[in-house]
Amino acid sequence: MHQNSFLFVSVSAANIPGPPGHPGPPGAPGHGNLIKSILETSQGAEGTLAYVIDKSELYIRVRGGWKKVELGELIPVPQDSSTSALSQGLSRLSDRSLHLVALNAPFSGDMHGIRGADYQCYQQAHARGLTSPYRAFLSSHLQDLSSIVKKGDHFSLPVVNLKGDVLFNSWMSMFSGNGAVFDPLTLIYSFDGRNVMTDQAWPQKLVWHGSSTAGIRMTTNYCEAWRTGDMAVTGQASLLQTGRLLGQHTHTCSNHFIVLCIENSYIQSPGRN
Numbered sequence: 001m002h003q004n005s006f007l008f009v010s011v012s013a014a015n016i017p018g019p020p021g022h023p024g025p026p027g028a029p030g031h032g033n034l035i036k037s038i039l040e041t042s043q044g045a046e047g048t049l050a051y052v053i054d055k056s057e058l059y060i061r062v063r064g065g066w067k068k069v070e071l072g073e074l075i076p077v078p079q080d081s082s083t084s085a086l087s088q089g090l091s092r093l094s095d096r097s098l099h100l101v102a103l104n105a106p107f108s109g110d111m112h113g114i115r116g117a118d119y120q121c122y123q124q125a126h127a128r129g130l131t132s133p134y135r136a137f138l139s140s141h142l143q144d145l146s147s148i149v150k151k152g153d154h155f156s157l158p159v160v161n162l163k164g165d166v167l168f169n170s171w172m173s174m175f176s177g178n179g180a181v182f183d184p185l186t187l188i189y190s191f192d193g194r195n196v197m198t199d200q201a202w203p204q205k206l207v208w209h210g211s212s213t214a215g216i217r218m219t220t221n222y223c224e225a226w227r228t229g230d231m232a233v234t235g236q237a238s239l240l241q242t243g244r245l246l247g248q249h250t251h252t253c254s255n256h257f258i259v260l261c262i263e264n265s266y267i268q269s270p271g272r273n
Helices: 031-041 082-094 113-128
Strands: 006-009 049-052 057-062 065-069 098-102 134-136 166-168 206-208 234-239 249-252 260-263
Touching: 113 134, 113 260
Parallel strands: 006 049
Antiparallel strands: 049 057, 057 065, 098 260, 134 260, 206 234, 234 249
């Protein structure tokens, strides 16, 4: 079966002399003669299409020569075409990630339970203009830390800071047992944009988590499910300067430490706190 081929012709008016005439400056460009000359010297097979870019004209090679194809009316292409919308959608998909952000102030172990901590994450994310749900980066009597991100996002999305810098390649890579090692040069920001590693609003650079290195709840070390700031009760925390989010440091619940929130599209069903 014969396949059509294509020829693209670009004509620049500035370089084409005008037709012969009385002595004087060159006349109007002779596009037609130049196009005719180019087509006559083109060795296109029958059925070849030639498109003159500068004039938006189309020609077809027929037996014995070329014929101009009369084009119909112009159909404008909307700026937000389906192709553009698809490209934007794919771009947004490729940019998907899980943001890890700190609350704007440190908290003692009394956060009014895990629901109180989750609400703080929701409220501050909303105030920042973030539309995704956020949940507290904490184990409790209701959940293991490793389970709070929905299963479909466990391995497919990187964990990033507020500015999009990668902290972990995936959610589950944090729970391999090494204490969730990250590069301390990749900063952790609060919802209002402060660096918790240097800002004096967080004098103690520890983060509450109440978990083992595998992200499993530690029932004796989560400040009675984050309901008490009593000095006699303890919670599990991690010293950020060590480059670990799940370091195993036990502290009394009266301390005011960093609380992190993780972006999450999973909505927990109503139930008791």
